[in-house]
Amino acid sequence: MTNTTLAFPTPTSLGSLDHYIQAVNRFPLLTPEQETALGRELKQSGDLGAARQLVLSHLRLVVAVSRNYLGYGLPQADLIQEGNIGLMKAVRRFDPERGVRLVSFALHWIRAEMHEYILRNWRLVKIATTKAQRKLFFNLRSLKASTAALSVAEAKAIAKDLGVKPEEVVEMEMRLGGRDVALDPTPGDEENFVSPIAYLTDSEDEPAQILERAETARNRSTGLRSALAKLDDRSRRIIEARWLREDDAATLQDLADEYGVSAERIRQIESKAMKTMRTQMASAM
Numbered sequence: 001m002t003n004t005t006l007a008f009p010t011p012t013s014l015g016s017l018d019h020y021i022q023a024v025n026r027f028p029l030l031t032p033e034q035e036t037a038l039g040r041e042l043k044q045s046g047d048l049g050a051a052r053q054l055v056l057s058h059l060r061l062v063v064a065v066s067r068n069y070l071g072y073g074l075p076q077a078d079l080i081q082e083g084n085i086g087l088m089k090a091v092r093r094f095d096p097e098r099g100v101r102l103v104s105f106a107l108h109w110i111r112a113e114m115h116e117y118i119l120r121n122w123r124l125v126k127i128a129t130t131k132a133q134r135k136l137f138f139n140l141r142s143l144k145a146s147t148a149a150l151s152v153a154e155a156k157a158i159a160k161d162l163g164v165k166p167e168e169v170v171e172m173e174m175r176l177g178g179r180d181v182a183l184d185p186t187p188g189d190e191e192n193f194v195s196p197i198a199y200l201t202d203s204e205d206e207p208a209q210i211l212e213r214a215e216t217a218r219n220r221s222t223g224l225r226s227a228l229a230k231l232d233d234r235s236r237r238i239i240e241a242r243w244l245r246e247d248d249a250a251t252l253q254d255l256a257d258e259y260g261v262s263a264e265r266i267r268q269i270e271s272k273a274m275k276t277m278r279t280q281m282a283s284a285m
Helices: 015-025 030-043 050-057 058-070 076-093 103-123 131-143 152-162 165-179 196-200 207-229 233-244 252-259 263-284
Strands: none
Touching: 015 058, 015 076, 015 252, 030 050, 050 076, 058 076, 058 103, 076 233, 103 131, 131 152, 131 165, 152 165, 207 233, 207 263, 233 252, 233 263
């Protein structure tokens, strides 16, 4: 290792977030010369020791960035963890020959990882899926003049500033102001609170109901075939032509012409056959 090696004091315990923040704030900052030397070592030889020093010296930056996202109700420790992933990605891609300090380069990666974490976890339902929606999501809070609902003029001004439609601004404001609702009632609220599970449940699709309907359909199909088999040929032909075709059912007159009798006679045969079938199917069930 070259003379760029620095001492990074690590406390014996990091049992809380406060202890962690105190520890990273004690890590020494790098001078531009030290940062460049470490960056070259990492880039040229893949020195993990150099990478470690670059990461540790910028952990305080992640903590500082995480404070900007505390308004989303997510744990700061989780935000810091995601930001640290972004920092490590930045260190891996850092090129000291470009003349840009790592702090400036790393900000993009740290924020990107925190943004992804917030969008994944802030709501069960995704609220920002396009690049424009993400920009709107992370800027709407700061652009609002107050906590009150946006006026038409304010929505138009924000939309113009962010390059989106006023309707998208209004919709995003409604999403930000909404909250997740528990599917089941919380303990103690069963009697006073109607949860979504009460009206979203479809009893018709319960396994027992599905099996019962399938069994009933099978029984009816079997009973129908059995009842048809007990009819004489003409009666069976009339029932099938009148009731069992999926389309183009025969009329009474069509069958009367086929058998050379009156339509009234066909109706009488049909009525008698239907009565016989009902009796047969009822006894079979």
